[in-house]
Amino acid sequence: MIRPIDRRTFLAGSAAAGLTLASGPFRGASAADPLKIGFIYVGPVGDFGWTHGHDMGRKAVEAKFGDAVKTTYVENVAEGPDAERVIRKLAADGNKMIFTTSFGYMEATLKVAKQFPKVYFEHATGFKTAPNVSVYNSRFYQGRAVVGHIAGSLTKTGKIGYIASVPIPEVVMGINATAIAARKVRPDAEVKVVWINSWYDPGKEGDAAKALIDQGVDIMTQHTDSPAPLQIAEQRGILGFGQASDMKAYAPKAQLSAIVDVWAPYYIQRVQDVIDGKWTSKDTWDGLKEGTLEMAPYGDAVPEALRAEADKIKAGIIDGTYDCFAGPIKDQAGELKVAEGKSLADGDLLGMKWYVEGVSA
Amino acid sequence: MTFDALLPMLLTVITAATPLLLASIGELVTEKSGVLNLGVEGMMLAGAVIGFATTVGTGSAFLGIVAAGIAGMVMAFAFGVLTLTLMANQVATGLALTIFGIGLSSLIGASYVGVPVEKLAKIEIPGLSAIPVLGPLLFDHDPLVYLSVAITVAVAWFMKRTRGGLILRAVGESDLSAHSIGYDVIKVRYMAVLFGGFTSGLAGAYLSLSYTPMWVEGMTAGRGWIALALVAFASWRPWRVFGGAYIFGGVTILQLYLQGAGGIGIPAQVMNMLPYLATIIVLTVISAGPWRGRLDAPACLGKPFRPAS
Numbered sequence: 001m002i003r004p005i006d007r008r009t010f011l012a013g014s015a016a017a018g019l020t021l022a023s024g025p026f027r028g029a030s031a032a033d034p035l036k037i038g039f040i041y042v043g044p045v046g047d048f049g050w051t052h053g054h055d056m057g058r059k060a061v062e063a064k065f066g067d068a069v070k071t072t073y074v075e076n077v078a079e080g081p082d083a084e085r086v087i088r089k090l091a092a093d094g095n096k097m098i099f100t101t102s103f104g105y106m107e108a109t110l111k112v113a114k115q116f117p118k119v120y121f122e123h124a125t126g127f128k129t130a131p132n133v134s135v136y137n138s139r140f141y142q143g144r145a146v147v148g149h150i151a152g153s154l155t156k157t158g159k160i161g162y163i164a165s166v167p168i169p170e171v172v173m174g175i176n177a178t179a180i181a182a183r184k185v186r187p188d189a190e191v192k193v194v195w196i197n198s199w200y201d202p203g204k205e206g207d208a209a210k211a212l213i214d215q216g217v218d219i220m221t222q223h224t225d226s227p228a229p230l231q232i233a234e235q236r237g238i239l240g241f242g243q244a245s246d247m248k249a250y251a252p253k254a255q256l257s258a259i260v261d262v263w264a265p266y267y268i269q270r271v272q273d274v275i276d277g278k279w280t281s282k283d284t285w286d287g288l289k290e291g292t293l294e295m296a297p298y299g300d301a302v303p304e305a306l307r308a309e310a311d312k313i314k315a316g317i318i319d320g321t322y323d324c325f326a327g328p329i330k331d332q333a334g335e336l337k338v339a340e341g342k343s344l345a346d347g348d349l350l351g352m353k354w355y356v357e358g359v360s361a
Numbered sequence: 362m363t364f365d366a367l368l369p370m371l372l373t374v375i376t377a378a379t380p381l382l383l384a385s386i387g388e389l390v391t392e393k394s395g396v397l398n399l400g401v402e403g404m405m406l407a408g409a410v411i412g413f414a415t416t417v418g419t420g421s422a423f424l425g426i427v428a429a430g431i432a433g434m435v436m437a438f439a440f441g442v443l444t445l446t447l448m449a450n451q452v453a454t455g456l457a458l459t460i461f462g463i464g465l466s467s468l469i470g471a472s473y474v475g476v477p478v479e480k481l482a483k484i485e486i487p488g489l490s491a492i493p494v495l496g497p498l499l500f501d502h503d504p505l506v507y508l509s510v511a512i513t514v515a516v517a518w519f520m521k522r523t524r525g526g527l528i529l530r531a532v533g534e535s536d537l538s539a540h541s542i543g544y545d546v547i548k549v550r551y552m553a554v555l556f557g558g559f560t561s562g563l564a565g566a567y568l569s570l571s572y573t574p575m576w577v578e579g580m581t582a583g584r585g586w587i588a589l590a591l592v593a594f595a596s597w598r599p600w601r602v603f604g605g606a607y608i609f610g611g612v613t614i615l616q617l618y619l620q621g622a623g624g625i626g627i628p629a630q631v632m633n634m635l636p637y638l639a640t641i642i643v644l645t646v647i648s649a650g651p652w653r654g655r656l657d658a659p660a661c662l663g664k665p666f667r668p669a670s
Contacts, residue, residue: 044578201582
């Protein structure tokens with residue numbers, strides 16, 4: 001009884017400590033060696049949300065390249081000093097390419113990249129590049145415009161709940177995109193925001209959902225990683241949207257659609273670039289058009305006419321005729337921020353720190 | 362705010378406090394016997410995943426809850442073997458237990474991600490649950506909520522009123538004295554550790570079967586650590602653990618409702634600090650006030666028992 005437990009304790013311990021990364025001293029890559037690729041995740045691969053999406057991308061890379069690559073990942077790494085240690089360990093272990101998949105890994109990625117100039121780094125959702133650091137992101141706000149339209153059309157109370165994670169421009173941008181689209185169909189719609197200051201805490205996400213529903217919200221949206229808010233929506237008999245994955249299993253009646261992250265095409269392309277020796281530092285911001293973002297199939301609660309409208313918005317975003325941030329846009333105080341005929345540039349979006357009219361936070 | 366608006370918030374507070382209460386009341390018993398088990402988070406996760414898997418497999422939430430308690434006890438038993446029999450360092454072993462629990466639960470739970478489960482049914486107490494306000498607040502919950510309160514009452518009574526409680530406290534305060542008058546220190550500590558594992562397992566089951574009826578990895582999200590802090594916060598007294606769990610749950614939930622209500626002009630970040638701020642304030646008041654010196658930490662807490670024979 002004692003020995004197996006002891007051994008397992010050790011094994012599990014080393015897994016979380018990031019020691020299960022491919023061990024062995026660093027060797028210079030020869031043609032026969034597989035390309036070693038490391039991934040660092042902010043949550044668990046089983047979160048059914050953000051990290052799950054990235055891990056699907058990693059698996060797609062493995063499936064595509066087979067023995068030519070060898071991937072490892074470290075999950076549940078907090079943003080901060082821990083991240084730097086794990087990224088450095090991945091680099092020291094001989095990974096030639098490292099995907100750092102959370103905004104908060106930005107400084108750590110840049111710091112380690114400086115120390116390992118021959119390793120290619122890919123940082124998700126950040127905005128700082130270096131000769132060996134690329135950044136990539138998805139235009140999630142495009143999905144949120146579709147979500148906002150459906151939410152604005154279906155809400156009876158005019159109150160849309162939004163469970164927000166960490167106050168960074170990416171999240172603020174999503175809130176604003178939802179509110180703008182919702183108010184196009186329902187001018188008095190209010191997007192009620194609750195911040196939980198965490199990317200992943202099923203219990204707290206669920207509690208925030210309850211708080212919002214108790215205050216009259218009848219459509220739930222979220223920018224956190226677990227299916228808990230959608231599940232609460234299902235239990236309380238309101239509607240909502242999945243986040244990062246199709247979460248229909250948790251809310252067969254409540255899920256109207258979901259914003260689904262699809263990282264595989266980008267990951268495969270970048271790995272191919274490294275193999276071909278063509279990798280360069282890039283800033284990639286793809287979206288619905290390039291397929292890094294998809295909408296899950298509509299739920300039963302979305303009527304036919306509304307599906308057609310939502311599809312039209314999607315098509316418009318893809319062919320460039322629908323602008324999610326077209327003026328006029330007013331801020332919370334009612335002041336005009338974007339004039340009629342103007343739009344917000346990518347740079348403005350990436351630094352967004354103000355709420356549009358209709359957001360209550 | 363009218364009471365009608367307050368009621369749903371109070372109900373949410375109860376669900377937020379219950380897992381904390383379950384986990385910390387067991388840890389209190391463990392610590393009272395002189396053993397510091399930092400593996401609460403790991404035991405909760407084991408309980409959460411086993412409880413979930415058993416409920417899905419058998420269709421019986423009752424079996425799920427029992428299995429969760431047993432899973433917590435198995436984890437606690439491993440801890441006991443290492444620290445009590447083999448006298449390994451308790452802090453290091455407890456941390457390892459948490460890490461082990463995270464890994465093991467992910468492994469067991471991998472095939473249960475995305476599987477739905479029926480939320481634990483509520484038990485309405487006939488008659489009483491129909492009383493306005495008090496009915497839904499006190500008499501319309503799922504069994505684990507009642508159980509958490511029942512266990513608190515039982516632990517408080519056991520500690521204060523029974524011979525067994527006295528022996529447990531003696532073992533925690535002075536293991537050598539208890540040993541010299543003939544009590545089996547190791548046996549008492551094993552039982553206390555197992556009880557702690559049992560309630561941590563129940564706390565996990567509450568998370569995966571009632572609070573958010575699903576299995577996702579790492580779903581405890583640090584509640585095991587909060588439970589550990591609560592025991593010290595409560596200066597090792599059962600009723601204070603109860604109060605602490607509800608204060609902590611209450612402040613957490615209150616700030617979510619305040620945000621939803623449009624805020625009260627306080628930034629969300631500050632409101633998210635409130636639970637932790639409250640902890641610091643209470644700890645300061647307790648240790649600096651006229652109650653100073655009555656923190657009641659068991660004297661042998663964390664020390665291995667080495668009889669001088």
